[in-house]
Amino acid sequence: MFQAVSARLAQTLLVLLIVSAASFAFLKLAPGDPVSIMLGSDYSQASYDKLTHELGLDQPIVLQYGRWLADFVRGDWGTSYITNQDIFELAVLQALPVTLTLAALSLLIALVVGIPTGVLAALYRNSWIDVLATTLAIGGNAFPSFYLGIILIWLFGVDLGWFPVLGFVAPWEDFWQGLWHLVLPAVTLGAWYVGLIARITRSSLLEVLGQPYILAAKARGEPGWRVVWVHGMRNVLMPLVTVIGLQLGGMLRGAVMTEVVFALPGLGMMVTTAVLNREYIVVQAGIMLTGLLFVAVNLAVDQTYQFLDPRLRRR
Amino acid sequence: MDCAVALTPQAADMPASPPPLLEVRDFSLRRGQAVVLDGVNLALHPGETLGLIGESGAGKSTLALALIGLLRAPEVQLQGSLRFRGTELTQLREADYRRLRGNKIGLIFQDATAALNPCFTVGEQIAEPLKRHLGLSKWDRRDRAAALMQSVGIPEPRLRLDAYPHELSGGMQQRVMIAVALACNPELLLADEPTSALDVTIQAQIMELILDRVRALNSSAVFVLHDLALGAQVCDRIAVMYAGQIVEEGPSDRVLAAPLHPYTRGLKSCVVELGSRMLEPIPGQVPPLNAMPAGCRFAPRCPKAKAICSEQRPLAEIHDGRQVACWFID
Numbered sequence: 019m020f021q022a023v024s025a026r027l028a029q030t031l032l033v034l035l036i037v038s039a040a041s042f043a044f045l046k047l048a049p050g051d052p053v054s055i056m057l058g059s060d061y062s063q064a065s066y067d068k069l070t071h072e073l074g075l076d077q078p079i080v081l082q083y084g085r086w087l088a089d090f091v092r093g094d095w096g097t098s099y100i101t102n103q104d105i106f107e108l109a110v111l112q113a114l115p116v117t118l119t120l121a122a123l124s125l126l127i128a129l130v131v132g133i134p135t136g137v138l139a140a141l142y143r144n145s146w147i148d149v150l151a152t153t154l155a156i157g158g159n160a161f162p163s164f165y166l167g168i169i170l171i172w173l174f175g176v177d178l179g180w181f182p183v184l185g186f187v188a189p190w191e192d193f194w195q196g197l198w199h200l201v202l203p204a205v206t207l208g209a210w211y212v213g214l215i216a217r218i219t220r221s222s223l224l225e226v227l228g229q230p231y232i233l234a235a236k237a238r239g240e241p242g243w244r245v246v247w248v249h250g251m252r253n254v255l256m257p258l259v260t261v262i263g264l265q266l267g268g269m270l271r272g273a274v275m276t277e278v279v280f281a282l283p284g285l286g287m288m289v290t291t292a293v294l295n296r297e298y299i300v301v302q303a304g305i306m307l308t309g310l311l312f313v314a315v316n317l318a319v320d321q322t323y324q325f326l327d328p329r330l331r332r333r
Numbered sequence: 334m335d336c337a338v339a340l341t342p343q344a345a346d347m348p349a350s351p352p353p354l355l356e357v358r359d360f361s362l363r364r365g366q367a368v369v370l371d372g373v374n375l376a377l378h379p380g381e382t383l384g385l386i387g388e389s390g391a392g393k394s395t396l397a398l399a400l401i402g403l404l405r406a407p408e409v410q411l412q413g414s415l416r417f418r419g420t421e422l423t424q425l426r427e428a429d430y431r432r433l434r435g436n437k438i439g440l441i442f443q444d445a446t447a448a449l450n451p452c453f454t455v456g457e458q459i460a461e462p463l464k465r466h467l468g469l470s471k472w473d474r475r476d477r478a479a480a481l482m483q484s485v486g487i488p489e490p491r492l493r494l495d496a497y498p499h500e501l502s503g504g505m506q507q508r509v510m511i512a513v514a515l516a517c518n519p520e521l522l523l524a525d526e527p528t529s530a531l532d533v534t535i536q537a538q539i540m541e542l543i544l545d546r547v548r549a550l551n552s553s554a555v556f557v558l559h560d561l562a563l564g565a566q567v568c569d570r571i572a573v574m575y576a577g578q579i580v581e582e583g584p585s586d587r588v589l590a591a592p593l594h595p596y597t598r599g600l601k602s603c604v605v606e607l608g609s610r611m612l613e614p615i616p617g618q619v620p621p622l623n624a625m626p627a628g629c630r631f632a633p634r635c636p637k638a639k640a641i642c643s644e645q646r647p648l649a650e651i652h653d654g655r656q657v658a659c660w661f662i663d
Contacts, residue, residue: 229447230442230444230447230448231447231448231449231450231451233398233403233442233448234440234442234448234449234450234510234513235450235461236403236434237401237403237434237435237439237440237442238434238435238458238461238462238465238513239431239432239433239434239435239436239462239465239466240431240435240461240465241431249450249453252450252452252453253450253451253452326452327451327452328451328452328454328497328499329451329497329499
């Protein structure tokens, strides 16, 4: 058990190291010289060399990487050229919670809508319910989220005026106002996930319901709803969690679009603004944070498997 | 079993004999156009064991599933009557049928590995019918589940209660399956090829265990088997099925010793006996469900078939204490 977990952790650390190296290389390869940017337009060669030395940029690249990594681990991510803000504070304390809240709410919506839709489609296979559910699922999956976002803003924000059009209120400061502002973005981002979850639920449940243990549960006198929701869905959870974990990349990608469309100050918005301002140091923080998030979710999914599937538990 | 064998003829002789526990009359099951079961007649008295014997595709398992009500309209169309303890099962509401399943009628599946839910402990699965039908409390369920596991020969049941199916061997899994089926002391136990997924070395043990428990609970049992000799050995009565029909039905010893239907004879001579070189396979194969012969379904493969066989279906006649469906019983 301990050996397996430590092996997994070592693997995770290796992935993180590769992400950090790539992210460091990105900064090095980016056009523009940080020293000349910091010095402005008028400077002498002596002051240029002095600053280069002070910043440690005259040292071997491996050493520079090591120092940068050490600073990163310590939480010293540098300062924004433009706002003069500490980047760790900007990315981790301000942007990350917004993105996580948006993602969590979208996932919740997707699960609440997607799972029952998938179950209904499986139970009434090849009926009009199935056709409708499958059409909605594929539609939600295929519809670009930025376009859906604009339509939702126009319909529910501008035309009907039910929801705020843009902006963000932190739910941890004002819960209801925060939720209110997040409804449209979460629906936009969740719509894409709904289709995915519904389709996986449908196909997995159909496969599970054909298993002998389902017939055996019926032969014990279990009522139909329990057979589906307990005996059946318990076995659908594993493929479902796998897909949710694997599609996290899509979720983050969608979050960037959604945050820009709804002007939410999340990670996606942060990175987009940074790219437009050519603030590579902030982009780099975004890359690292996204990588960390990805690895963390995959680790969590792996651990969830053991919890969900007794066959994978080690004794 | 000896006791039950002795009882059967007696029960038939006495006019005031108790009504059969299970009575199947002119029972047919259609799946769309295909007639899967055709005019099945059977009676099972309390304490009796019956073996349904036949090749795969004969409809044995279908009959077992129909008896426990897992094959019903609209999935399939039923005709005729299934009476269990005087209740007409074909007319029973689903909610009432559910009260019989796992309670008065238990079912043992062929492959316990597939029939046990991998995500629940064996204790949970044994306790399920105890909660559903007997309404036992959580701790009573645990006690009773452990006792059931003990009774089917699982060592250290208290420890095994929290084991998952994959942590047990195939034989132990089948024992768990038996414990589940017997949890509520069913009056009728259905066993669908209960040993054919197991190693030969444990097959006899499991068969003996099932018979032992059935006798201890004074239940009746229907065994679905493909081995005529095994069926005759463990069951009081035998019903030989062919292509959805019962071709011969009667006391095991007599059916095995002197089979009357040509198909039963064919089945018997298919068995390889030690020291004998006589192995006569039945020529041909079971006709597909959508192309059943109009007359006797066995006629195309029957060595004794005459013109009438392929034209008219032989009705089961009582002959020497058994029902035989053949035009030429000698």
